Amino acid sequence: MMMAELWSQMGSLMATIIFIYTLFEKFFPPNLRDRLQSYTHKITSHFYPYIQITFPEFTGERLKRSEAYTSIQTYLTASSSHTAKRLKAEVVKDSHKPLVLSMDDNEEIADEFRGVKVWWTASKTTTGSQPFSFSYYPPPDAKRYYKLSFHKSHRDLITMNYIHYVLEKGKEIASKNRQLKLFTNNPSSGWYGYKSTKWSHVIFEHPASFETLAMEERKKEEIIKDLEKFKGGKEYYAKIGKAWKRGYLLYGPPGTGKSTMIAAMANFMNYDLYDLELTAVKDNTELRKLLIETPSKSIIVIEDIDCSLDLTGQRKKKKEENENEKEKDPMKRAQEEESKGSKVTLSGLLNFIDGIWSACGGERIIIFTTNFVDKLDPALIRRGRMDKHIELSYCGFEAFRVLAKNYLDLETHGLFGRIGKLLEEVNMTPADVAENLMPKSVDEGVEDCLINLIKALEIAKEEEAKKKAEEEEEARKKVEEEEEEKDKDKEKNNEKTSEGVKENGFH
Numbered sequence: 261m262m263m264a265e266l267w268s269q270m271g272s273l274m275a276t277i278i279f280i281y282t283l284f285e286k287f288f289p290p291n292l293r294d295r296l297q298s299y300t301h302k303i304t305s306h307f308y309p310y311i312q313i314t315f316p317e318f319t320g321e322r323l324k325r326s327e328a329y330t331s332i333q334t335y336l337t338a339s340s341s342h343t344a345k346r347l348k349a350e351v352v353k354d355s356h357k358p359l360v361l362s363m364d365d366n367e368e369i370a371d372e373f374r375g376v377k378v379w380w381t382a383s384k385t386t387t388g389s390q391p392f393s394f395s396y397y398p399p400p401d402a403k404r405y406y407k408l409s410f411h412k413s414h415r416d417l418i419t420m421n422y423i424h425y426v427l428e429k430g431k432e433i434a435s436k437n438r439q440l441k442l443f444t445n446n447p448s449s450g451w452y453g454y455k456s457t458k459w460s461h462v463i464f465e466h467p468a469s470f471e472t473l474a475m476e477e478r479k480k481e482e483i484i485k486d487l488e489k490f491k492g493g494k495e496y497y498a499k500i501g502k503a504w505k506r507g508y509l510l511y512g513p514p515g516t517g518k519s520t521m522i523a524a525m526a527n528f529m530n531y532d533l534y535d536l537e538l539t540a541v542k543d544n545t546e547l548r549k550l551l552i553e554t555p556s557k558s559i560i561v562i563e564d565i566d567c568s569l570d571l572t573g574q575r576k577k578k579k580e581e582n583e584n585e586k587e588k589d590p591m592k593r594a595q596e597e598e599s600k601g602s603k604v605t606l607s608g609l610l611n612f613i614d615g616i617w618s619a620c621g622g623e624r625i626i627i628f629t630t631n632f633v634d635k636l637d638p639a640l641i642r643r644g645r646m647d648k649h650i651e652l653s654y655c656g657f658e659a660f661r662v663l664a665k666n667y668l669d670l671e672t673h674g675l676f677g678r679i680g681k682l683l684e685e686v687n688m689t690p691a692d693v694a695e696n697l698m699p700k701s702v703d704e705g706v707e708d709c710l711i712n713l714i715k716a717l718e719i720a721k722e723e724e725a726k727k728k729a730e731e732e733e734e735a736r737k738k739v740e741e742e743e744e745e746k747d748k749d750k751e752k753n754n755e756k757t758s759e760g761v762k763e764n765g766f767h
């Protein structure tokens with residue numbers, strides 16, 4: 261009986277509170293409400309031992325979203341999805357997650373920093389000109405903010421360390437969650453038919469990683485360490501007075517993994533890729549414009565640099581040399597045709613690599629690839645411009661083991677020894693080894709794939725031996741012909757000498 265009475269009293273009390281609150285909401289304009297709240301805050305803050313800091317979503321100009329707010333949101337999103345009871349789901353631009361769960365409005369979550377407890381609340385104000393903002397949802401002038409509360413005895417720790425920690429951590433998480441993009445420069449028509457190239461992008465989802473890259477472990481580690489040093493080298497580069505950028509030259513025959521390595525680098529660094537097609541760039545001015553547009557944390561790639569540019573200033577000579585080759589190879593002919601419109605010069609490119617505006621944006625990697633490193637102008641690839649030269653070569657045993665793990669999930673096998681020996685004798689690219697390791701039908705097992713590779717290596721070995729024999733035969737014939745020529749010349753000289761002797765009457 262007593263219980264029932266208590267419940268009915270509580271019920272009517274609740275009803276009264278809700279009624280008063282509704283009246284307050286309905287008949288108190290939002291600006292008056294906010295003023296009342298601010299007076300209440302002032303009075304309570306005298307007795308309240310906690311400090312509150314707010315981080316509004318928009319600062320200064322209404323349209324500019326505060327970076328601090330975004331970082332806090334990311335930080336709290338990462339922690340709140342496990343602890344908050346009320347969450348909201350959002351689709352976040354540029355994130356690789358389809359839905360991001362973050363704390364809902366008016367939800368509070370606790371955090372701890374060096375043993376000190378703090379509280380975060382997500383809220384929104386309704387300050388503005390709308391007298392009855394409750395009739396809209398969300399109110400058109402709602403301003404979101406995060407509120408951080410902590411005990412005043414920890415003021416220094418929180419304001420000097422914790423907030424900085426949250427902002428940095430937020431940026432780090434955002435960078436990890438970011439969806440990578442692959443940019444390419446494509447021709448576009450501007451005003452009055454003016455043609456230029458502009459960056460356009462697609463989502464970059466290449467699965468390559470250093471783990472799956474087939475190359476010697478020692479070499480791989482060296483590259484990883486180099487990249488890590490570069491990534492954390494902001495202060496170091498500032499100290500030595502050098503722009504925060506690093507150049508890599510990747511060279512080696514086709515199919516040895518140059519493009520795969522670039523993809524692995526982009527994934528490892530979490531940088532966007534800018535694949536620059538030099539032949540489509542009109543001139544040095546356009547090149548500069550394109551490159552200035554590349555932001556921090558990006559990798560600029562120029563593939564097959566030897567085919568893209570008149571790098572030596574000897575284009576004519578090179579052209580003549582390649583004329584016969586081009587006749588045979590339609591790809592080369594097409595490339596030449598395409599590059600006819602480009603006036604980008606070697607000096608224009610060098611200017612970009614070490615010109616002062618190359619420092620704009622910072623934290624950039626520049627990669628050139630080539631199949632013919634000897635053809636490049638030494639000025640282009642000297643250390644300081646291309647800081648690290650990486651050779652990607654034919655498949656060795658270590659690289660094969662990585663491929664066997666990738667393609668067949670195989671760490672070791674009785675046939676590995678034979679394959680290792682063959683790889684020492686034959687030049688086969690990782691691309692060809694990988695192709696041979698792939699099962700050709702559903703019936704093919706691991707051993708069949710290894711046998712396929714062995715057969716391919718043996719055929720390649722025979723072909724190499726045949727080619728070598730042919731070359732040796734050709735060289736031998738050439739020597740013989742030269743000898744014959746020499747003998748003929750000798751005979752001719754001897755005849756001339758004996759005729760001369762006869763004419764002069766010596767016997």
Ligand SMILES: Nc1ncnc2c1ncn2[C@@H]1O[C@H](COP(=O)(O)OP(=O)(O)OP(=O)(O)O)[C@@H](O)[C@H]1O
Nearest residue numbers: 472473474513514515516517518519520690691694
């Ligand atoms: N070192 C490697 N590690 C793993 N896979 C590789 C490697 N090299 C080649 N491959 C495989 O071979 C294919 C071709 O390799 P990739 O395009 O990276 O070679 P490339 O050296 O850039 O060739 P090109 O000079 O013709 O552009 C890749 O898709 C990849 O599957």
